[in-house]
Amino acid sequence: MDGYLDSYAPVGLLVLVGLLIVGGGLFANRLLRPRRPNAGPGKRDTYECGLDPVPGGWAQMHIRYYLYAYLYLLFAVEAVFLFPWALVYLKGGMTVITEMAIFVGVLALGLLYAWRKRALTWQ
Numbered sequence: 001m002d003g004y005l006d007s008y009a010p011v012g013l014l015v016l017v018g019l020l021i022v023g024g025g026l027f028a029n030r031l032l033r034p035r036r037p038n039a040g041p042g043k044r045d046t047y048e049c050g051l052d053p054v055p056g057g058w059a060q061m062h063i064r065y066y067l068y069a070y071l072y073l074l075f076a077v078e079a080v081f082l083f084p085w086a087l088v089y090l091k092g093g094m095t096v097i098t099e100m101a102i103f104v105g106v107l108a109l110g111l112l113y114a115w116r117k118r119a120l121t122w123q
Helices: 002-006 009-032 063-080 082-092 094-116
Strands: none
Touching: 063 082, 063 094, 082 094
């Protein structure tokens, strides 16, 4: 049993070193940071990506930001499925090639739809 527990010593040492590095960084930050809680009139103002904050309310964002993010996410995630296919398409024969052609066709239809709806033009 002693030999079994000794095999975990490097893991425990690594966890201890990691905790010491993180704790040391947090401690150094606490020692070296400036202590000026009320440094200026704008210190506690909210910052919203370059937009002037609206006091007591919220700033309205244009829907195109969300549409671009959604389209990017959609096509980026779908593109991830192309990589495993590229590794195994030679072994699968025509069935795999046909399935991937349908998959890419559906992606192309989605891109064509977004293009026709003028979702990709920045105004």
